[in-house]
Amino acid sequence: MTLDLTLNVTTENAPAAPAKVTMPDAQTVTSVRHWTDSLFSFRVSRPQTLRFRSGEFVMIGLPGDNGKPLLRAYSIASPNWDEELEFYSIKVPDGPLTSRLQHIKPGDQIILRPKPVGTLVLDALLPGKRLWFLATGTGLAPFASLMRDPETYERYEQVVMMHTCRTAAELEYGRKLVESLESDPLIGEFVAGRLLYYPTTTREDSPFMGRITDNLTSGKALADLDLPPIDPANDRAMVCGSLAFNQDVKEVLEGFGLREGANSEPREYVVEKAFVGDGV
Ligand SMILES: Cc1cc2nc3c(=O)[nH]c(=O)nc-3n(C[C@H](O)[C@H](O)[C@H](O)COP(=O)(O)OP(=O)(O)OC[C@H]3O[C@@H](n4cnc5c(N)ncnc54)[C@H](O)[C@@H]3O)c2cc1C
Numbered sequence: 352m353t354l355d356l357t358l359n360v361t362t363e364n365a366p367a368a369p370a371k372v373t374m375p376d377a378q379t380v381t382s383v384r385h386w387t388d389s390l391f392s393f394r395v396s397r398p399q400t401l402r403f404r405s406g407e408f409v410m411i412g413l414p415g416d417n418g419k420p421l422l423r424a425y426s427i428a429s430p431n432w433d434e435e436l437e438f439y440s441i442k443v444p445d446g447p448l449t450s451r452l453q454h455i456k457p458g459d460q461i462i463l464r465p466k467p468v469g470t471l472v473l474d475a476l477l478p479g480k481r482l483w484f485l486a487t488g489t490g491l492a493p494f495a496s497l498m499r500d501p502e503t504y505e506r507y508e509q510v511v512m513m514h515t516c517r518t519a520a521e522l523e524y525g526r527k528l529v530e531s532l533e534s535d536p537l538i539g540e541f542v543a544g545r546l547l548y549y550p551t552t553t554r555e556d557s558p559f560m561g562r563i564t565d566n567l568t569s570g571k572a573l574a575d576l577d578l579p580p581i582d583p584a585n586d587r588a589m590v591c592g593s594l595a596f597n598q599d600v601k602e603v604l605e606g607f608g609l610r611e612g613a614n615s616e617p618r619e620y621v622v623e624k625a626f627v628g629d630g631v
């Protein structure tokens with residue numbers, strides 16, 4: 352598919368008729384949902400040739416003012432069997448891409464470079480009994496994909512989704528997704544009774560509160576979920592959040608005896624940044 356950009360060319364020698372500029376790698380937006388002032392999700396058409404492993408990310412974007420594509424890394428939030436692609440996005444007020452991307456509507460086109468990559472893939476972990484997904488903010492996105500992949504449940508008996516945000520409203524996309532899974536005709540039978548969800552807030556009262564790091568080290572999450580202590584023989588983890596979060600969780604996991612793995616050398620946990628930078 353190509354992206355049609357209509358330019359009004361009005362020089363002395365050129366006709367006023369619009370000229371068409373085409374761009375490769377365009378996909379059509381099929382739906383958009385705004386969750387808060389700073390979070391939205393959207394779905395786009397999927398290139399027929401795009402194959403990816405759940406948990407990977409691609410580069411997406413819009414044409415820049417200079418005519419060059421303005422691209423950013425985005426985790427694919429949909430599972431690999433979905434006929435469309437879903438993304439879950441921040442809205443950074445002055446962000447070069449998201450200050451514009453947040454205004455997309457169904458029928459609009461975005462650029463999607465069909466070269467998926469990433470470390471948050473099942474192949475980068477050793478077999479085990481229980482898989483922990485540890486995310487803050489939009490770091491949930493790769494797990495929105497992995498939670499919907501039957502292979503996750505074929506490889507692990509139990510999956511624990513820990514997601515922490517400042518406020519309850521920021522948890523809503525993940526909450527709605529998890530709540531829909533047990534009755535999902537495709538994934539429901541895999542998920543039933545085996546996906547444990549532990550959402551917490553840190554700056555607003557809610558049923559469960561506190562940082563993931565604190566809830567793991569204090570044993571509160573384990574007690575609330577009625578799970579045994581984390582142990583490198585059984586537990587595997589995938590981590591996606593800010594740089595500070597990733598660093599602190601790594602320390603916690605290493606403290607439990609888990610080691611960082613990679614595609615080339617599977618071990619007990621893997622980490623990926625949910626974004627680059629230290630603040631908006
Ligand atoms: C591997 C990878 C995967 C990513 N996946 C996603 C995703 O699925 N969804 C998503 O919204 N973003 C994701 N990002 C971040 C994304 O690439 C962009 O940074 C984001 O879309 C903002 O783009 P921008 O041009 O508006 O602002 P940028 O100039 O890119 O960012 C400006 C500042 O905003 C803050 N920021 C950027 N992204 C986020 C975020 N997601 N959460 C909190 N603060 C942020 C940072 O402080 C950054 O310095 C990912 C980044 C990486 C490296």
Ligand SMILES: NC(=O)c1ccc[n+]([C@@H]2O[C@H](COP(=O)([O-])OP(=O)(O)OC[C@H]3O[C@@H](n4cnc5c(N)ncnc54)[C@H](OP(=O)(O)O)[C@@H]3O)[C@@H](O)[C@H]2O)c1
Pocket residue numbers: 487488489515516517552553554562563564593595596597599600629630631
């Ligand atoms: N102004 C606002 O209202 C607002 C709202 C959201 C985001 N932001 C900005 O956007 C940026 C990114 O936002 P974000 O929501 O993705 O990330 P964030 O605000 O840094 O954190 C999201 C969640 O992760 C927790 N967290 C942060 N660092 C951690 C660490 N080292 N270990 C364990 N848990 C940690 C936070 O807990 P704590 O609450 O305890 O820090 C919060 O619950 C931030 O830099 C922030 O300045 C601003």
